[in-house]
Amino acid sequence: MSDVSKRSLASMITASEVKGFARQWVAAWNSHDLDAIMSHYDVDVVLISPVAAKILDRPSGTVEGDAALRNYFKRGLELYPNLHFELLDVMCGLASIVVLYKNQKGTMTAEFMEFGKNGKIIRVVANYSA
Numbered sequence: 001m002s003d004v005s006k007r008s009l010a011s012m013i014t015a016s017e018v019k020g021f022a023r024q025w026v027a028a029w030n031s032h033d034l035d036a037i038m039s040h041y042d043v044d045v046v047l048i049s050p051v052a053a054k055i056l057d058r059p060s061g062t063v064e065g066d067a068a069l070r071n072y073f074k075r076g077l078e079l080y081p082n083l084h085f086e087l088l089d090v091m092c093g094l095a096s097i098v099v100l101y102k103n104q105k106g107t108m109t110a111e112f113m114e115f116g117k118n119g120k121i122i123r124v125v126a127n128y129s130a
């Protein structure tokens with residue numbers, strides 16, 4: 001784990017640090033290493049996603065807690081064995097970022113990620129191209 005992921009996002013003052021975090025996040029997904037993916041998320045994470053709604057047959061698309069998130073991600077990796085993300089851009093706020101990427105199907109995705117004081121993602125809202 002890099003120093004970037006250990007620090008609070010508020011202390012990420014340079015564009016290169018924020019981009020570095022986004023590159024690490026994408027690399028974890030592209031490796032299909034569930035532990036590497038989960039290393040970015042807080043134990044009390046909440047994710048809201050249209051894909052979660054579909055895969056989990058849950059209209060709210062809400063996944064709460066790291067155990068539920070791990071199970072959802074595991075299922076997603078099984079359903080999409082060729083999953084691959086291409087990082088297109090990253091935008092930063094005060095304690096949040098938006099990661100813009102394209103997946104293996106060419107779908108554009110923007111994920112709003114809010115960070116807790118421990119530097120881990122506490123909230124994710126995923127949005128997909130229409």
